[in-house]
């Protein structure tokens with residue numbers, strides 16, 4: 001079992017970030033990778049423009065917690081052993097897409113068949129998040 005929310009946040013090395021307190025960010029759990037993750041996040045934000053999950057453009061003018069705000073997705077989730085701060089395991093994604101994907105993976109783990117298990121990068125195409133505001 002993974003506990004996505006119950007793990008106490010470790011003291012972050014290498015300085016604080018703007019992340020609001022109380023909101024668990026997965027990268028924070030791996031103490032020590034945070035500075036590297038932040039560095040890679042900046043690289044991705046400056047080099048990628050399209051959501052790696054839904055394939056639609058990401059608008060960097062949209063700020064969290066808007067569902068279409070940009071975020072960094074771990075292609076292989078940390079819970080699945082993915083590297084927390086490796087450029088090859090990180091991609092640009094919409095916040096909502098990242099959340100949807102996470103839900104799918106959790107659903108699959110508990111073998112809840114309300115939704116079919118789908119592959120990492122392919123989400124149902126019936127949801128066009130860019131049409132939402």
Ligand SMILES: [Zn+2]
Nearest residue numbers: 051054094097
């Ligand atoms: Zn997306």
